[in-house]
Amino acid sequence: MSLKGVKPVARVLAREVAVTALLLLGVSVVVFCILYLAPGDPFSLLLEGQMSAGAPGQDVREAMGAPNAWHARYLSWLAGMLRGNFGASIRTGLPVLEEISRVGLNTLLLTLGSMAVTLLVAVPIALYAAVRGVNRVSFPLTMAAYVVSSLPVFWFGYVVIYLFLHTFGLFPLAFGGSQGTNRLYLLLPIVVLGLGNGTLSEVIRHLREEMGRVLSEDYVRTARAKGASVWKHAFKEGFLIPVTEIVASKIPFILGGAVIVEQVFNWPGMGRMAWQAAQDRDFPVIMGIAVLAAVFVRAGNLLQRFVYIAVNPGASRETIGRRVA
Amino acid sequence: MRKRYVEAPGRTDEASGLRFFRKSEAVDLFFVGYGLLIVVLVAVSYAAGVFRLLPHDPEAVNLDLMLAPPGTAGHLLGTDFMGRDLLARLILGIQAYFLPGLLAIAVATVPGLALGVLAGYGAGRADRVITWFSNLVDSFPRLVLILLVIAAFKPDIYFIMVVVGLTNVPATVSLVKVKIRFLREKNFIEAAEGLGLPRRTIVLKHILWHHCRASLIIRATLGMGEAILMETSLSYLGFGVQEPTPSWGNMVQSGANYFLQGNFWPSTVPALAILLAILGFHLLGDGLNNLLERKAVY
């Protein structure tokens, strides 16, 4: 990419980072408001075992030195976050940053892995359907993909586990199985989430339509007329941009699916922790996870914006990346 | 494999009414057909549920007949973990999605359209603000956001569907905005404005109706599918439709507890129902899109 292209890209990225920061702030405000409105109190969780205390939380709150008024709590959290200190989980006492980064890694592995599986399945089908159109091969494959992506993901997980149990007689869980954590078992939840996260059919449709449109563009005809390889010319607009677009827009879905798959496959991920924290009203952990998840999603968007700009530097700055319809 | 092209003499006149159907691929017709079949089935089962025309009382607990396989003692599809008839609950279960699903679609589409037009059509600043908000909503992992809201208020299906709808607004906004941007490049809108058409008709008729109609139908059908899947996931986490009202989601969840022990049908029956329904909605969207798309050449 020639030097000339760097200046606008750098400026765009700087603007993106600013927008992301603003977004993270917005996310934290929204999550905090919802939490504040929810009945129940994180501190009552600590007194679970003992019933006859006074109203839970009141004396405990002073003991933990938590400020009372809700906006004070938010501002103290925010000040802490800006200094990189996300506070400590009320339930386990571990510093939130350390806990969610460890757990976030697992979810990142699961999410990226399942996204790779989704693309691994969707791309061939979509490209074949785009080139060959509807025929004996592309139709059944597309139908199969539609069927798989319409299944409830946890039921699909159970089916896969049941088959695995009864065909191999081995326990497929990477975490918790006693035969040592065989890395191969990591694949199972990744494949299940990859196929079952409900985005497979949309990914195929989007890629198929985009590639089909590009293949009928004039400049692809010129490429064929000049004997050049169609794939080399159609690659950028027909494949690279649509893939990054659809991936960026599907991250929230896949993260959602991850919460379920992590429970079924006993995968210690961010989703499971978020689920536990929400029920405990473990305020610092929820905020930490909401921010981390938001970073995941924004990173996806940034990647997409970056690819869009890098691919056609001619695109002027304000044509905001084409969002996936 | 040789493809046949036969000229049918006498059939080539313009006037024949069937032109619309012959114009489309057989596949699209199959999609739309199957989709409509599902929609009819869903409507019929909704009506059957409302007027209580059910083979068995869906809430009659029968502890002697728990987890009975399909076909035992008059239960066509067997019984669930409380001995209640699965077929009756399956028919009644659609109620959890029919109206709430439509609500989810409405919540996703109406504000989505409004904001989309505003963003696409309005000034640059409106666009930036709306994009920021849609990015904000998009930045949440969907399920955690819904869980937080439900835990905060109450696990009621309409409530869940409103939240599902809201999380889909950004997709509709971007859809409409991209379409308007595309049309602007074609100075289609300036021409209409040049003719002095009131802005309202331009937006409603020309932009939304003629150009966005196909994509919105797809969004609607996808929205319905997603609403069902979302409720099922929530049921697994315990926050979907609560007993004793049946919903496909909570039937799959309670059935799944017995799946690994070998009783497959209590969870497989509703799971297949979900599969066929969502497949129906997807294909309906796909088929209609291809039919309508082929007509609206732009």
Next chain:
Amino acid sequence: MKRVSVVILFVFGMTAAASVWAADSRKDGRPNGGTVNYGEYGRPATLDPVTSNEMVSLRITELVFNGLVGINEKQEIVPELAERWDVSKDRRTYVFFLRKDVIWHVLPGEAPKPFTADDVVFTYNVMMHPKTITPLKVRYEFIESVEKADDHTVRFTIKRPILNALAKFTFKILPKHGPANPAYLTREDPFVRRPIGTGPYKLASVSGDGEITLAANDAYFKGRPHLDTIVAKPFADQNIMTQALMFNAIDMIALVNPRYLPEIQGDKRFVLQPYNALSYSFFGYNLRNPFLSDRRVRKAFTYALNRQEMLDSFFNGQGTIISGPFAPGSWAYNLDVAPLPFDPPAAAALLKEAGFSPGPDGFLQKAGKKLALTLKVPIEKESEAVKRVVLAFRNYLKNVGVDIKVEFEEWQAWKGDVFFEHDFDIFFATWVFDDSADISSLFLTAEIGPWKNNFGGYSNPEVDSLLMEGKLTLDHEKRRTLNRKLHAVLAEETPYTFLWTLTNYTAYHRKIRHVAIHPYKFFSYADEWFIEP
């Protein structure tokens, strides 16, 4: 996840009994070695005895720590960290003479430190410090002061003489050099994740995904335990956990889900061992509701339920139906009071007598007001059994014309409704008791109010007097007759519909031998388990 579904934990003192020097050192000829992987539903938040409040954590503290005194399989008080003790005539001062040969778990690279009286005083002070958040504070408020007589003697003085006070001294002792903060213990303190104790097992490692490995403590004062390591594996899904057992991924499950009992029972590889937690399940009524304040209505509801059928269908028959507020295994249970039989006509008759007549829609009504009640139940992901019981309850009552509306609520919202606003008609829960069978906080009139246990609002002077009397007497026999009388009265009054006491089951692989389970603390006798080579 974090608490047994709908179990409200509630521990009181234990019976006093002559102390017998039980276990001798480990020369019992059983082989050492082997590992036990046991599955846990949910992950422990903290691993120390003071801040933990979940069964999952308490099970592990039982392996890592010791109390001054212990309880053997026959429920007798046995010496543990204290060799012997003597009690003052006015039963207000207890002097414990500590063992001299006990050392704390040794961290790599540190010199072994002996267990002294300072540790006992330290533990008491930490427990009682206002900044320490622990469920133990209320339980040990009866202790007035603790002084260290010398390195191996410690004197406790208590505010007032109470029945079997000695049994209360089973609380676990922390090392003075353990916690980072000398004054109080919070969940941020690293000690909470790397506990050091005197118990048979010391914490070896905690893996990234929450797997806790405990290694045998060679210098354990009762002799090295047989099992080399015990590993706790957390599971987020009970179905998967049970399959893990069935496919030899784990060797033991602490609490088997009732729906898997038949499957495990049928499998020769496993032993299903009952351990009767002293607990019972019940439907609680809100007596502030005019309908429910009438005793006949509550009794009619009890008649309408077929408890045996529910037990058989949902829990594979593993449990005993109860008639009063005590677990059948407890000494206070009055066997003469038989549970009411399943008798719908009697229920209908009672309801008619109470003035209810069938309304147009088939449901009973009185003075135009339909007998429709809401039953509130908390949502827990693994609440399959609760769901079945509640739905069956609704069905039985529908058969006698009562319209029950079941409402599932998120856990914290449910606690707010039931314990704070008392906004409920009926609710379903399970109490877990220790052996003191002190149910005063459930039915005393004084215990009515927000966040108090008498949320049903039951008040009966006769019951109040019986309860107060019970609280004061020190004589065990007198206490027993009082409780039996209480049992009879409450069986008649039915403030609750007492359902049953479920037999909790643990399932473990046949290779693990000599497995004794403490009904409540589970691993108390784990140091005697061993693996058949």
Next chain:
Amino acid sequence: MSVSPLLKIENLKTYFYSKGRQAFIRSVDGVSFEIRRGETLGVVGESGSGKSVMALSVMGLVGAAPGVIAGRIGLKTDGVQKNLLQDLDDYVERVEADDRVVEVRKDVVGWQKNVERLMAMVRGKTVAMIFQNPKSSLNPFLSVGRQITEAIRLHTPCKGKAESRERSLYWLERVRMDSPRLRYDNYPRALSGGMCQRAMVAMALSCEPSFLIADEPTTGLDATIQSRIADLLAELKADLGVTTMLISHDIGIIRRLSDSVAVMYGGMVVEYGPAGKVMAAGPESGHPYTAALLASVPDERNIRGKEPLQAIPGDVPDTIHVPDGCRFFGRCVRVTAAVEKECAGRLPPLSEITPGHAVRCWLYGES
């Protein structure tokens, strides 16, 4: 001129299938002509007469089904006569009823693979093509220079990066591109229509093809640029003498550049011959359609004389309901009583009225 033609098309038929009307669209319905080396053949006709489809058929770029179904395209590539529609009949079966194709069975995918194999070393190397709307014919994601060097490195011996860059700069200068070094790195979006067309020409000619097809090269441009591009083509024709098939509906540019002219109407060649004869025809000579076509071009005589412009009545022939007789019958003004029945009934053959000049019209057929 050397004897054997560079390109020889015989009875080429390219049909499409309208699913709506379940009928064939006979875009190219039996076209035959030859182009000798160094010659420029102008193909002229109203839009919808099949000119572009014929060009695409030659290049094997017909996408829609069933596509090319009959005919033979002979091409002399470095001394070897090659048929671009080799063993077409293995993939296509035709059923004819009263000499009209009624049913076609074609292995579309198989034929597609075959075309790719056949045209592998032909496209771009021997035959190059430029298109109508230049701006969208260039890849918006690659700079103009890179697209040209790609062609050069594909089809010419110079493979090196710098060498091919020099070569493409040379060609950018040949096509009169302003400041070629700057334009080299520009993206198509930054270039005007005219400049894009110049780039297209440079790209096509940089591979030194022996045969160039220009499909409506000036149509997408505005008037002033059209004449400049015409000048460019004329200049290149003079310098390189590359054999060209120039397709346009702009009579002016055809008259100016072509050596011989083929007039197409309704998917058929209705007149073929040297430019001088075909384009010079008065109202009575040549094919009635050609005459009407030439008459409709305003020249300074009727502009100064303010005569009304002549237009051809009726509209473009429907290539689905193909009439039996002459395709121009409905709109022909020179129909005489004698030949009327023939014109309506039978399709006139393409017969020579003078050596090298053939007309498909019964007015000349009888002699």
